[in-house]
Amino acid sequence: MKSKILSILFITFLLISCQGQTSKTVETIDGKTYADKLSSTENPQLLDVRTPEEYAVEHLENASNVNWNGDDFVAKAEKLDKSKPVFVYCKVGGRSNQAAIKLLELGFKEVYNLDGGIMKWQGKKTANSNTKPTGMNASEFEKLINSDKKVIINFSAKWCAPCKKMAPYLTKMQDELKGKISLIKLDADENKALMETMKLNELPVILIYENGKETWRSLGYLSEEDLRKQL
Template sequence: MMKNKIFKNSIATAILLFTVAGFSQNKSSNTVSLDVFYSKIQSEKKPQIIDARGPEEFALNHINGAINFNLESKDYAAQVAKLDKSKPVFTYSIGAGRSVWLADDLLKKGFKEAYSLEGGIANWIGNGKPFYANSKSKLTLAEYKKIIAENKDVLVDIGSIYCGACKKVKPVLETIKAQYGSNLKIVEIDLEDSPQVIADLKTVKVFPTLILYKDGKIVFKKEGLGDLKNDVDVALAVK
């Protein structure tokens, strides 16, 4: 399938995934918060912003002004050569994996400054920063609010089809659906389909983000899967 295309049949991919796994355990010192990342970009006349995701992901949505290349790019070295080593480089990915690798690699190559965005594109769009999307969101904020208002219990799953952690949520949601049926409304929002509603909510920092509403009020908001099934059972058991 297209969403897995860039992660198959490549020795470089295996190296990348190993490296990303390492960074997920040890946060790079070059990973900065959204506020710092945004502030530094704003201070540059022509900021060097690099989207470290795959080309399919980049085509669907990206930070305004960003260009796309990463370890998988055939012309990686040529792309790096076009950058100004004396100026900061700002990298991001779906979270902070591929972008961490890229920022660190640029520093090794002699760049003065390179920063990776904590939370990646999820954090950027999820907090309403300016971005490009190639299509209109399928779900609007007004429609979202209507769903919350018209259903007693609502579980919202916000993520991306390119997010590995988000894929682990899906079978858990199926188990929850089977147990609660029509008593629990489940809403799945993907970045690729509805980026604007994610931006309008201004509550997402990472993918996946899971929110449980009861009578229009938030019962819990989880960043990451955790023990979702148990958390839902406990929350809905409360009278």
């Protein structure tokens, strides 16, 4: 009888423990919901977890820069109030999701992650007024794709994990198809104005052009097999 009681108590303890662990999850929410929660929170803790360089170009109004890839992320996070909501965002949502999970591990109760990151944010941003537009403009891009050969454009970024995963096979294809197809890689951060003009709000990006006209596009990770099907 005693052993049965102990078994029941042990199982109950496990269930309570599991419920406690699963109740704390990152809430990844769309831009409107994120903005509403942000505006309704008194003195919100808003964290831009990108690099200082990205933050300097533009960021959400009143956001503090706490670089997820920096050595001092945890130290800076520990200075925040763990009992109050924390809002995090990055470029497309990957780094901020990792940062949000870490914040929960550190004991924060409410953590909200911006779905799609700043690339999908439609609200107010604070930009560095001294930053001049860089990279390719629309006219230069049109010249790039104006070819009698099929042209593949790949937008990626150094911080983008799916981009890094695709990079090896894209480099291989670039060599294999040389002279038959033009495969051109463009840095999204260095061509921000072009990305906005083309309404590209996710990475990586693959665009295929024939005779200067777009025939196919893919946003997000794409396998080598799936890309080759389009060639």
